[in-house]
Amino acid sequence: MKRRLxxxxxxxxxxxxxxxxxxxxxxxxxxxxxxxLALGRGRYVxxxxxNAGLPNGIVVGLLRNVARVDTDTRQLRATRLLAxxxxxxxxxxEGVFACEPASSEVGPPTLVQSELLRAKAAKExxxxxxxxxxxxxxxxxLDVSGACADLLAVTxxxxxxxxxxxxxxxIERLTRGGRSGENLKILYLSRNPLYRSPQGAxxxxxxxxxx
Numbered sequence: 782m783k784r785r786l787x788x789x790x791x792x793x794x795x796x797x798x799x800x801x802x803x804x805x806x807x808x809x810x811x812x813x814x815x816x817x818l819a820l821g822r823g824r825y826v827x828x829x830x831x832n833a834g835l836p837n838g839i840v841v842g843l844l845r846n847v848a849r850v851d852t853d854t855r856q857l858r859a860t861r862l863l864a865x866x867x868x869x870x871x872x873x874x875e876g877v878f879a880c881e882p883a884s885s886e887v888g889p890p891t892l893v894q895s896e897l898l899r900a901k902a903a904k905e906x907x908x909x910x911x912x913x914x915x916x917x918x919x920x921x922x923l924d925v926s927g928a929c930a931d932l933l934a935v936t937x938x939x940x941x942x943x944x945x946x947x948x949x950x951x952i953e954r955l956t957r958g959g960r961s962g963e964n965l966k967i968l969y970l971s972r973n974p975l976y977r978s979p980q981g982a983x984x985x986x987x988x989x990x991x992x
Contacts, residue, residue, distance in 0.1 A: 783844070786844075786850050787820065789850045790802075790820055790850060791817070791820060794820060797816050797878075798852065799816060799830065799857045799860065800815070800850050800852055801813070801814045802842075802849075803847070803848045803849035803850070803851070804842065804846050805847075805848045812851075813827060813829055813840060814830050814856075814857060815827045815828045815837075816830075816874060818839070818877065818878070819892055820844075821891070821892045823843060823844055823845065824843055824844060824891075824892045824893070825842055825844055825847070826841050826896065827839070827840045829959065830864060830870055831860075831960065832856075832859075832863075833867070834860055834862070834863030834864035834865070834867045834869075835864070836874070837959050837960050838956055838957055838958040838960065839896055839956065839957050839958055839959075840955070840956050841893055841896050841955040841956075842953075843953055843954070846953075880899065891949070893955060894925055894949065896957055897922050897925045897957075898925050899957070900921075900957040901921075901924070903957075904921065905921075905957045905962060905966070906935065906958075906966050907919070907920065907921070907932070907956065907957045907962070908955070908962065909947060909954070910953055910954040911951045911953055917954075918932070918934065918947070919934065919935055920933045920934040920935045920942070920945070921935065923944070928948060928950065929946050929948055931946050932944070932945050935969050937965070939965060939971070940972060941969075
């Protein structure tokens, strides 16, 4: 069974065909559609597409957590049609496949290292989970060296939370460049004007009301 699942994912990688990957014990969502970018001994990389046919970032997951892989379902056909009509997916996917593997200081990079390095270069938000029941740890990649990664943690409100170092072998799932991550990046970059006090709200002054 596992061999058959891997064969379907290899076909997606070779032919750039859409598949729906169903994950066991995943927090959210239960199923992700996209094209397989790479397969390792125990991991896969998926270029995700939303139900609306728009690019939705990259996922690195464990093959052992894959319960089912669908091909050519009605939902996938609908997603493919929407992607064609919106016109963003194909160009984005070509760019993803054309991206050169990131360099590593210690031998060839693993799938996790490669995506972390790409996220660092693109200044993308990443979310890392050490358990499929975990919501995840979110932030920017500051450095990837040896068996660890250094990240700047960011809260859901776009505020800096602090620095963390994470063991790469702890990572069970990694996402980068998704739509939610892009929204969080906007909040982070706009955090100063976003939380600016109203004019005239300094001590001893009454805050001015908006007209």
